[in-house]
Amino acid sequence: LSPAINFSMVTASILLLLSTVLSAEGRPTPIFDKGTVFVAPETITAKDPSSFVRVTYLGQEERSMFDRRVNGWKTYNAYVFQATYKDGTPIEMQVNPEFGSTKIAAKQAEKYAKGIGQLPCLLRARVKTSSIHKGRELFGGGNDNILIHTGMSEEYERDGVLEEALLHEASHTSLDPLYARSEQWKGAQTKDGVFVSDYAAQNPEREDLAESYPVYLALRYKADRLPKGFKESVERGIPAKLAFFDKVSGRLTPFAVR
Numbered sequence: 001l002s003p004a005i006n007f008s009m010v011t012a013s014i015l016l017l018l019s020t021v022l023s024a025e026g027r028p029t030p031i032f033d034k035g036t037v038f039v040a041p042e043t044i045t046a047k048d049p050s051s052f053v054r055v056t057y058l059g060q061e062e063r064s065m066f067d068r069r070v071n072g073w074k075t076y077n078a079y080v081f082q083a084t085y086k087d088g089t090p091i092e093m094q095v096n097p098e099f100g101s102t103k104i105a106a107k108q109a110e111k112y113a114k115g116i117g118q119l120p121c122l123l124r125a126r127v128k129t130s131s132i133h134k135g136r137e138l139f140g141g142g143n144d145n146i147l148i149h150t151g152m153s154e155e156y157e158r159d160g161v162l163e164e165a166l167l168h169e170a171s172h173t174s175l176d177p178l179y180a181r182s183e184q185w186k187g188a189q190t191k192d193g194v195f196v197s198d199y200a201a202q203n204p205e206r207e208d209l210a211e212s213y214p215v216y217l218a219l220r221y222k223a224d225r226l227p228k229g230f231k232e233s234v235e236r237g238i239p240a241k242l243a244f245f246d247k248v249s250g251r252l253t254p255f256a257v258r
Contacts, residue, residue: 052117141172
């Protein structure tokens with residue numbers, strides 16, 4: 001599971017859109033000085049459509065779930081729900097028994113299943129499960145799963161970036177296995193020579209794709225919602241990565257229709 005971004009939220013008016021200039025170390029400066037979860041908070045909003053249909057309770061069953069509070073896998077007698085979608089395969093929502101009742105667990109499952117249903121169908125393609133725990137811990141993506149800690153979710157919701165955090169983690173889950181180590185992606189990285197964020201620059205193999213793809217989506221499909229200067233900075237900084245995503249980006253409902 002790859003960690004989500006752990007930066008404090010800043011308002012769009014003080015987002016620093018950095019030019020592609022050389023840093024003191026001679027390396028191109030990243031486009032954004034924050035993780036991209038925070039640079040376009042209107043990419044998806046709570047009012048945007050979701051492909052979510054319903055959750056169905058399947059009972060309490062043992063599930064091995066990654067829990068950042070123990071920094072590892074642990075078996076829980078989880079509340080298990082099946083979330084169904086209009087345009088994709090079902091996702092099993094696994095809710096930690098610490099929530100205390102089927103009713104409370106159902107609310108958690110429905111809330112996050114709906115949020116995941118706002119993501120492009122492409123990014124749900126490999127998401128088979130979502131694990132939900134309490135605690136202020138990082139979200140995660142990978143292992144065919146989206147990991148959610150509700151304490152961190154409350155912070156993301158407060159800052160208006162819960163949907164963008166889910167975008168980031170789903171990019172890990174559905175795109176990393178296909179492309180993160182591909183020669184085409186590595187070629188785009190080399191050609192651009194610039195990272196979209198400090199977080200991507202610090203973790204180029206693990207985070208660059210998941211940091212870049214949500215920015216691509218925002219630029220291509222939600223340009224009217226972007227902060228001033230965003231479009232110009234991204235198009236100037238990572239043209240090869242944008243061209244790469246143009247080639248591989250598939251079905252995007254309900255986020256957009258290609």
